[in-house]
Amino acid sequence: MTTVLAPVGEAPGTARTRPARGGRRSPSRARWWVVLAFLSPFVIGFAVFVLYPVAATLYYSLTDFQAGSYRPVQFVGLRNYRALFTQSDTFWVAVRNTLWMVVVMVPLRTGWAMLTAWVIIRVKRGRAVYRTLFFLPSMVPVVASALSFIVLLNPVGPLNRLLGWVGVDGPGWFSDPAWSKPSLVLMALWASGNVMVIFSAAMLDVPRELYEAAELDGAGALQKFRSVTLPAISPVIFFALLTGMIYTFQYFTEAFVASSSANATSSSNDLIGYPANSLLFYSTELYRQGFAYFKTGYASAMAWLLFLVIFAATVVFIRVSRRFVHHAGGGR
Amino acid sequence: MFKAITGATAVTAAGVLLLAGCTSTGSTSSQPDSAISPGASHKATTVTVWTFNHLPNEVAAFKATLDRLHAKYPWLTVKFVPNKDDAAYAKAVAAGDPPDVFISSTPDNVAKFCYNGTVTDLSPYLSSAKIDTAKTFPPATLVYTRYQSKQCALPLLTDAFALYYNKKMFAAAGITKPPTTLAELTADAKKLTVKNADGSIKTYGFVPRSDYDVNRYLFVGAHSGTSFYGKDGRTTFASDPKWQQLLTWDQELIDYYGKANVQKFVGRYQPHADDAGNPLLTGAAAMEYDGEWHVGEIATEKKDFDYGVVPMPVLDGSSGTYGTGSTLGTVAYLSAGSKHKQEAFFALQQLTTDTTFLNTLADTVYNIPTTFAALKAWDKRDDPHWKPFVDIFENTHSSYKAVTPAGVEDIDTWRAFLLDYEQGKTKDAASGLATVGKKIDSLNSESGQ
Numbered sequence: 111m112t113t114v115l116a117p118v119g120e121a122p123g124t125a126r127t128r129p130a131r132g133g134r135r136s137p138s139r140a141r142w143w144v145v146l147a148f149l150s151p152f153v154i155g156f157a158v159f160v161l162y163p164v165a166a167t168l169y170y171s172l173t174d175f176q177a178g179s180y181r182p183v184q185f186v187g188l189r190n191y192r193a194l195f196t197q198s199d200t201f202w203v204a205v206r207n208t209l210w211m212v213v214v215m216v217p218l219r220t221g222w223a224m225l226t227a228w229v230i231i232r233v234k235r236g237r238a239v240y241r242t243l244f245f246l247p248s249m250v251p252v253v254a255s256a257l258s259f260i261v262l263l264n265p266v267g268p269l270n271r272l273l274g275w276v277g278v279d280g281p282g283w284f285s286d287p288a289w290s291k292p293s294l295v296l297m298a299l300w301a302s303g304n305v306m307v308i309f310s311a312a313m314l315d316v317p318r319e320l321y322e323a324a325e326l327d328g329a330g331a332l333q334k335f336r337s338v339t340l341p342a343i344s345p346v347i348f349f350a351l352l353t354g355m356i357y358t359f360q361y362f363t364e365a366f367v368a369s370s371s372a373n374a375t376s377s378s379n380d381l382i383g384y385p386a387n388s389l390l391f392y393s394t395e396l397y398r399q400g401f402a403y404f405k406t407g408y409a410s411a412m413a414w415l416l417f418l419v420i421f422a423a424t425v426v427f428i429r430v431s432r433r434f435v436h437h438a439g440g441g442r
Numbered sequence: 443m444f445k446a447i448t449g450a451t452a453v454t455a456a457g458v459l460l461l462a463g464c465t466s467t468g469s470t471s472s473q474p475d476s477a478i479s480p481g482a483s484h485k486a487t488t489v490t491v492w493t494f495n496h497l498p499n500e501v502a503a504f505k506a507t508l509d510r511l512h513a514k515y516p517w518l519t520v521k522f523v524p525n526k527d528d529a530a531y532a533k534a535v536a537a538g539d540p541p542d543v544f545i546s547s548t549p550d551n552v553a554k555f556c557y558n559g560t561v562t563d564l565s566p567y568l569s570s571a572k573i574d575t576a577k578t579f580p581p582a583t584l585v586y587t588r589y590q591s592k593q594c595a596l597p598l599l600t601d602a603f604a605l606y607y608n609k610k611m612f613a614a615a616g617i618t619k620p621p622t623t624l625a626e627l628t629a630d631a632k633k634l635t636v637k638n639a640d641g642s643i644k645t646y647g648f649v650p651r652s653d654y655d656v657n658r659y660l661f662v663g664a665h666s667g668t669s670f671y672g673k674d675g676r677t678t679f680a681s682d683p684k685w686q687q688l689l690t691w692d693q694e695l696i697d698y699y700g701k702a703n704v705q706k707f708v709g710r711y712q713p714h715a716d717d718a719g720n721p722l723l724t725g726a727a728a729m730e731y732d733g734e735w736h737v738g739e740i741a742t743e744k745k746d747f748d749y750g751v752v753p754m755p756v757l758d759g760s761s762g763t764y765g766t767g768s769t770l771g772t773v774a775y776l777s778a779g780s781k782h783k784q785e786a787f788f789a790l791q792q793l794t795t796d797t798t799f800l801n802t803l804a805d806t807v808y809n810i811p812t813t814f815a816a817l818k819a820w821d822k823r824d825d826p827h828w829k830p831f832v833d834i835f836e837n838t839h840s841s842y843k844a845v846t847p848a849g850v851e852d853i854d855t856w857r858a859f860l861l862d863y864e865q866g867k868t869k870d871a872a873s874g875l876a877t878v879g880k881k882i883d884s885l886n887s888e889s890g891q
Contacts, residue, residue, distance in 0.1 A: 372712065
């Protein structure tokens with residue numbers, strides 16, 4: 111059966127005739143203007159706050175524009191894009207650090223959220239309390255949680271004192287280049303409650319009969335998890351990995367706060383990437399180029415490159431995910 | 443509908459691209475005909491002053507001065523806005539609404555702002571106000587407030603850096619006088635180093651790593667008898683062997699303590715460089731390179747602490763430079779986009795040359811006043827802890843590196859190299875110095891130097 115949808119304002123089956131030129135405006139067109147008028151706040155907002163900045167950065171990325179400069183802006187073509195790859199050492203440091211976080215932090219955070227969800231749904235008493243406790247950190251503002259971790263992981267802070275009591279010489283955490291990124295990963299695990307809740311809901315949604323069938327086939331807990339739970343929650347795993355990857359490519363606030371709080375002596379510009387550029391991520395480098403060096407054109411090129419990389423990575427990830435994501439109804 | 447939306451979008455996009463090309467409208471081009479006569483009547487004017495200062499006592503000192511200024515010149519009202527950095531200033535300029543006067547914590551962007559036309563060349567205003575910069579401001583301040591022949595900013599308090607040492611520890615180690623050369627510093631540092639029973643280090647003599655506290659200013663030339671930039675405006679890293687000697691000294695002392703121990707020290711004390719947990723105050727270090735503000739901090743945190751301050755030792759073979767040091771400080775700009783430059787300059791002139799204000803603010807933020815007159819009148823100039831800083835500041839050979847249109851990027855590149863070298867990522871000092879020199883020269887030429 112085919113359903114033909116009539117345009118707004120017309121009854122199904124009404125004959126449509128073209129109005130004569132210069133004739134009275136048709137009711138449907140007048141209705142479109144009403145629709146447009148209602149849409150205009152969004153359209154204007156979208157144009158001013160999204161379209162304009164996006165188009166402006168594309169334009170700036172092809173120029174030598176510097177914020178605050180009165181010099182005439184010169185069109186430089188793709189020079190800023192070439193400079194990214196050929197002239198900057200810190201660009202590659204930032205790329206390496208960002209990729210490290212994408213490869214290490216995203217899977218760990220997803221795995222940790224999955225594990226905590228799996229444990230929590232097995233708790234017989236006080237499940238809601240545990241779920242709330244695990245979820246709460248994700249409600250703490252990022253800046254506040256970063257500052258809390260700075261205090262907790264201070265070289266002479268509570269955790270290192272605790273480690274000292276058991277004879278372990280705690281590391282410098284946020285002040286040691288070797289430990290700074292793992293410290294951020296720890297913070298991400300602590301604040302993974304929002305992902306845990308989604309995993310928890312997905313796990314509770316797995317049909318009971320599937321587990322019963324698996325049990326009848328003699329499957330143990332691990333086999334049930336591998337063969338029943340994992341396929342059933344694979345869309346959630348996909349979601350967590352994809353959103354985590356996109357977020358981590360743009361990772362900024364945690365690193366910026368951690369760097370600035372661990373280094374109390376320097377001016378704002380010196381704080382980026384501390385210690386020893388180990389926390390210099392793509393977005394923090396973009397910030398430095400744009401707001402410390404005022405190289406707006408160059409920073410805009412970085413922003414566009416980041417957009418393209420995230421877009422490409424998302425497309426690739428969606429394609430690859432078809433192999434492991436099981437959708438309800440038996441399809442993949 | 444779709445056509446209507448796509449049409450509107452296309453028009454918007456075209457407008458957007460047009461607008462994107464339109465940034466700030468440019469500077470206003472009023473040149474001073476004659477200076478504002480303080481005694482004459484004048485049309486009521488409000489000028490906006492932005493500053494990086496944000497602490498309550500700093501803001502109070504500013505406000506008190508500005509109130510005094512308003513009482514003295516009722517036609518002049520200053521709208522004072524604290525807590526603004528260079529990024530906020532550049533954004534305001536780009537938006538076409540800059541403050542009339544901007545006070546920045548660092549001189550690093552002086553040449554960049556000057557080259558980009560962001561700020562006004564003050565030379566004609568100074569001439570019309572009959573202010574001779576050479577007779578008003580110590581020469582060290584003119585190095586970092588001038589670019590080419592333009593006076594791009596005026597100094598407003600400054601920092602100087604020197605060696606702090608624990609007198610009791612020196613006496614206990616049998617050291618009778620503070621070191622004057624880096625070789626002596628190393629020898630003393632070793633004598634002052636105390637180890638725990640388990641071999642760990644209880645007290646470090648001196649930790650030189652470039653990213654610790656303000657050690658970065660050890661490596662800009664004043665203490666090695668070198669100049670960051672030569673007369674041709676290019677770096678001297680490859681041509682002046684003293685840079686390599688300086689790096690060797692740094693590496694030897696780091697190796698003496700061990701990289702891991704130094705890392706632990708830096709990580710442990712970096713967050714506490716300016717508070718009661720400072721290693722000099724806690725006894726974890728016997729010597730420390732620091733700015734003059736530390737004198738004020740010590741007076742607040744540990745009044746009875748027995749310490750001395752001397753100029754930072756210099757590289758062996760360049761002992762003629764002993765007594766000099768790195769100096770750099772706060773700078774005040776007159777925006778090129780200011781709509782009342784004459785009045786704004788008058789306010790800026792008061793803030794940068796008024797002796798009472800400079801000395802009050804210096805006492806408040808523990809900095810050094812920046813005019814000869816204010817220095818002469820300053821009651822701290824003969825204090826044994828402050829005097830070395832004043833002497834360093836007034837030394838005609840003291841300076842910061844020359845500022846360039848690359849802004850802070852040149853010194854950031856240098857610091858990244860220093861860290862790579864100290865961490866062993868750059869093995870060969872000579873080739874590393876040549877490479878980083880080329881990079882910085884390239885940055886400068888791209889920036890318009």
